[in-house]
Amino acid sequence: ELKVEQNPLFLSMQEGKNYTIYCNYSTTSDRLYWYRQDPGKSLESLFVLLSNGAVKQEGRLMASLDTKARLSTLHITAAVHDLSATYFCAVVVWGAQKLVFGQGTRLTINP
Amino acid sequence: GAGVSQSPSNKVTEKGKDVELRCDPISGHTALYWYRQRLGQGLEFLIYFQGNSAPDKSGLPSDRFSAERTGESVSTLTIQRTQQEDSAVYLCASSFWGLGDNEQFFGPGTRLTVL
Numbered sequence: 001e002l003k004v005e006q007n008p009l010f011l012s013m014q015e016g017k018n019y020t021i022y023c024n025y026s027t028t029s030d031r032l033y034w035y036r037q038d039p040g041k042s043l044e045s046l047f048v049l050l051s052n053g054a055v056k057q058e059g060r061l062m063a064s065l066d067t068k069a070r071l072s073t074l075h076i077t078a079a080v081h082d083l084s085a086t087y088f089c090a091v092v093v094w095g096a097q098k099l100v101f102g103q104g105t106r107l108t109i110n111p
Numbered sequence: 112g113a114g115v116s117q118s119p120s121n122k123v124t125e126k127g128k129d130v131e132l133r134c135d136p137i138s139g140h141t142a143l144y145w146y147r148q149r150l151g152q153g154l155e156f157l158i159y160f161q162g163n164s165a166p167d168k169s170g171l172p173s174d175r176f177s178a179e180r181t182g183e184s185v186s187t188l189t190i191q192r193t194q195q196e197d198s199a200v201y202l203c204a205s206s207f208w209g210l211g212d213n214e215q216f217f218g219p220g221t222r223l224t225v226l
Contacts, residue, residue: 033214042202043154043217088153097142097206097213098167101153 002027004091006102014110016078021105023072023089031092032072033099034063036085043088046074079109113137115218117203123224124193132188132221136205143186144204144215145178154202160186161208193225 003026013019023032031050035043047056049065049072056063060083062075072089086106090099116135124130136143142161146154156170160180171177175193180186190197200222204215 031213035217042219045214045216048214090154092213096167097161097208098144098156098159098170099146099154099215100156101146103153 002029002091002093002100004089004100004102006087006089006105008105009103010106010108012108012110013076013079015080018078019076021074021076021087021089021107023074023091023102025070025072025091025100027070028094029067029070029091030094032065033090033092034072034074035088035090037088037104038085046087076107081109081111083107084109115203115205115216117201117218117221119221120219121222121224123226125226126195127192129189129191130193130223132190132201132223134186134188134203134205134218136184136186136203137216140205140207140216141183142206142208142213142215143180144206145186145188146202146204148200148202148220150199157188157201190223193223195225198223198225 005024007022034046037043047063052067054065060077065072086104088104090101118133144159145157148154158168158178160166175191178188200220202220203218206213206215
């Protein structure tokens with residue numbers, strides 16, 4: 001059974017700092033997604049990572065995937081308050097289409 | 112274009128009542144998914160539909176839960192004899208199943224409260 005674990009689950013940081021959220025998964029998969037969720041809102045897609053070594057960047061966020069280590073990272077550079085949200089990674093079950101989600105990382109960025 | 116829409120946005124019901132939740136996927140998307148999100152938690156897969164194939168119901172938590180989809184359009188998730196533990200946000204997503212990343216696009220969700 002595919003399990004997805006994120007850490008940390010809660011992260012409070014100051015504006016201007018850098019930090020990394022980690023997403024580990026337990027079995028082989030060929031796709032990993034990162035989503036953002038604001039309070040009371042639905043999920044917004046951030047990145048789709050399809051292959052080993054994939055790296056994608058959008059603004060202050062950068063995501064990478066290491067399929068051999070079954071690890072993805074979401075790196076935040078010079079954080080700003082607007083990035084405060086809950087971030088989820090989700091992994092596609094091999095041979096199927098359903099997503100298994102991590103528990104989410106609640107990120108709070110303080111001025 | 113229009114995204115995934117869900118209705119109602121909020122539903123309050125009494126324990127033991129049946130509820131129906133509706134999802135309208137993005138036009139042209141062949142796959143449709145239902146997930147449940149309990150307060151402060153991640154999403155749990157419930158069921159997905161792909162074209163005319165038999166749906167994957169492996170995530171449905173009990174036989175009180177069922178879902179239908181009409182062709183490649185609207186889907187309804189039905190919960191019979193609701194229990195308090197069914198309280199959650201129910202999210203629908205759709206994707207185009209084909210070449211590419213099959214990215215799932217999520218609707219705004221239905222917040223279900225069972226009293």
